[in-house]
Amino acid sequence: MRGFHTTVVAVLPIIVLAFAIQNFQSTTSSLLNLRLSAPLAVIVAVVYLLGLLTGGSVVSLIRWAVTEPGKR
Secondary structure (H helix, E strand, C coil), rough: HHHHHHHHHHHHHHHHHHHHHHHHCCCEEEEECEEEEEEHHHHHHHHHHHHHHHHHHHHHHHHHHHHCCHHH
């Protein structure tokens, strides 16, 4: 199992780097009236980080809501 994890840790950054190099052309994204023009790899990274933040916040909120009232 340790060999599998080592392989994943070694291969995943190579795949991410290949994605970033191949998708460095500029693209435009829009939300409501806002437009953002940036490389696709940067937009994907920012959206990923926002997902990490919101996912962590949801998990934290659920843990807080589930804890016993005396522990709050």
